[in-house]
Amino acid sequence: xxxxxxxxxxxxxxxxxxxxxxxxxxxxxxxxxxxxxxxxxxxxxxxxxxxxxxxxxxxxxxxxxxxxxxxxxxxxxxxxxxxxxxxxxxxxxxxxxxxxxxxxxxxxxxxxxxxxxxxxxxxxxxxxxxxxxxxxxxxxxxxxxxxxxxxxxxxxxxxxxxxxxxxxxxxxx
Amino acid sequence: xxxxxxxxxxxxxxxxxxxxxxxxxxxxxxxxxxxxxxxxxxxxxxxxxxxxxxxxxxxxxxxxxxxxxxxxxxxxxxxxxxxxxxxxxxxxxxxxxxxxxxxxxxxxxxxxxxxxxxxxxxxxxxxxxxxxxxxxxxxxxxxxxxxxxxxxxxxxxxxxxxxxxxxxxxxxxxxxxxxxxxxxxxxxxxxxxxxxxxxxxxxxxxxxxxxxxxxxxxxxxxxxxxxxxxxxxxxxxxxxxxxxxxxxxxxxxxxxxxxxxxxxxxxxxxxxxxxxxxxxxxxxxxxxxxxxxxxxxxxxxxxxxxxxxxxxxxxxxxxxxxxxxx
Numbered sequence: 001x002x003x004x005x006x007x008x009x010x011x012x013x014x015x016x017x018x019x020x021x022x023x024x025x026x027x028x029x030x031x032x033x034x035x036x037x038x039x040x041x042x043x044x045x046x047x048x049x050x051x052x053x054x055x056x057x058x059x060x061x062x063x064x065x066x067x068x069x070x071x072x073x074x075x076x077x078x079x080x081x082x083x084x085x086x087x088x089x090x091x092x093x094x095x096x097x098x099x100x101x102x103x104x105x106x107x108x109x110x111x112x113x114x115x116x117x118x119x120x121x122x123x124x125x126x127x128x129x130x131x132x133x134x135x136x137x138x139x140x141x142x143x144x145x146x147x148x149x150x151x152x153x154x155x156x157x158x159x160x161x162x163x164x165x166x167x168x169x170x171x172x173x
Numbered sequence: 174x175x176x177x178x179x180x181x182x183x184x185x186x187x188x189x190x191x192x193x194x195x196x197x198x199x200x201x202x203x204x205x206x207x208x209x210x211x212x213x214x215x216x217x218x219x220x221x222x223x224x225x226x227x228x229x230x231x232x233x234x235x236x237x238x239x240x241x242x243x244x245x246x247x248x249x250x251x252x253x254x255x256x257x258x259x260x261x262x263x264x265x266x267x268x269x270x271x272x273x274x275x276x277x278x279x280x281x282x283x284x285x286x287x288x289x290x291x292x293x294x295x296x297x298x299x300x301x302x303x304x305x306x307x308x309x310x311x312x313x314x315x316x317x318x319x320x321x322x323x324x325x326x327x328x329x330x331x332x333x334x335x336x337x338x339x340x341x342x343x344x345x346x347x348x349x350x351x352x353x354x355x356x357x358x359x360x361x362x363x364x365x366x367x368x369x370x371x372x373x374x375x376x377x378x379x380x381x382x383x384x385x386x387x388x389x390x391x392x393x394x395x396x397x398x399x400x401x402x403x404x405x406x407x408x409x410x411x412x413x414x415x416x417x418x419x420x421x422x423x424x425x426x427x428x429x430x431x432x433x434x435x436x437x438x439x440x441x442x443x444x445x446x447x448x449x450x451x452x453x454x455x456x457x458x459x460x461x462x463x464x465x466x467x468x469x470x471x472x473x474x475x476x477x478x479x480x481x482x483x484x485x486x487x488x489x490x491x492x493x494x495x496x497x498x499x
Contacts, residue, residue, distance in 0.1 A: 069223070078489020079485045079486060081203050082206070085210045119221070120219075
């Protein structure tokens with residue numbers, strides 16, 4: 001049986017970026033972190049991290065990570081055919097890192113990203129900022145700054161398109 | 174053609190890497206792009222990725238090799254695989270063990286990948302036909318037939334310096350007749366749409382009907398090297414002298430050796446490549462091999478990333494619940 005799927009465009013993600021920026025700014029101030037380095041996870045996380053970097057006035061160039069080689073499902077699905085180079089154009093040692101992704105779901109991507117990050121050096125601290133937390137965690141990982149929280153059934157897919165404009169879409173089967 | 178056939182699954186994905194022949198631009202580009210992502214690993218604090226953690230790679234070398242085996246070993250280790258090096262060239266042959274028996278024995282050690290070098294053309298393909306379905310086979314050079322990972326590291330190195338393939342002119346110089354490197358490189362360049370491929374060699378070292386591979390043949394480097402972007406020198410196998418194909422090393426160098434004067438015929442920014450190890454003063458002058466246009470050592474570095482890419486892509490396509498294959 002064919003079930004038509006519908007796409008809900010939640011719309012412009014700019015207001016979520018603003019919320020996220022505000023939370024992150026407050027958190028960094030509270031912790032006394034003046035010079036964080038932002039690292040976006042491909043692809044959506046990189047777009048968001050660049051926005052955050054501009055809004056927070058961070059001078060350190062943006063870090064980018066593609067966690068394809070760190071995924072825990074290689075023995076089931078192999079390597080993603082469009083893997084991009086990871087680039088951290090700063091010394092990770094003793095830096096306060098803000099890891100950025102678009103959607104936090106099972107937490108497995110963040111587990112992989114943390115492992116990759118620590119292969120570059122020993123950061124002073126790591127904060128996690130995500131645009132959307134949709135619940136459904138399978139590993140003990142939580143975000144420090146969140147644009148919005150959504151409770152979605154597992155069958156729904158949530159996707160960020162961008163980079164300009166940044167739009168959030170939810171696909172309902 | 175059967176080698177091209179057996180190395181792909183039903184969806185046309187690479188299961189083994191036996192030959193470049195018969196592959197599509199998409200296959201080669203995926204390898205090159207993946208290698209590009211893996212290149213930075215060597216510059217990190219931890220030069221290792223967890224991708225092949227728990228896998229076992231066997232270097233099955235029936236023919237001597239230091240460089241190729243070493244870079245395959247390093248590639249596997251940087252992907253966190255365990256590596257077994259078996260140089261079974263003489264020992265098992267002396268004991269009368271057949272290739273299939275050798276294979277079954279090593280298979281019984283529960284391996285996931287065979288990297289095969291053999292003096293017989295078609296050896297890697299033969300092994301790919303007979304291994305258990307969960308094992309990936311990579312050809313590390315079979316007779317005069319193919320050396321596909323070398324070809325991929327060569328085109329990877331070329332792409333990093335000269336990405337405009339449609340306007341690219343590449344000259345391959347030396348013993349084309351016996352060279353699996355040349356054969357695989359010609360296929361790879363053709364698949365990726367390189368503008369012009371030239372081969373430069375004495376008549377005795379050129380296969381008949383070489384033009385059918387889509388190359389232009391030259392016997393005089395003064396014509397063949399003119400305005401090329403890339404010069405690939407091949408290693409002159411000393412044992413060929415005995416077959417009366419060549420008068421002497423000295424004469425070969427005098428007529429074909431890459432000197433600064435000859436290199437000046439190529440474009441001013443041309444790059445010089447060689448699969449190594451080089452014979453200084455036989456096919457290439459030291460001043461060129463160590464000169465500013467030489468990318469020979471960069472090829473060695475790139476070889477690791479390219480082999481990591483091919484290992485993770487092929488083993489990834491064998492990915493499935495392991496229990497059903499054991």
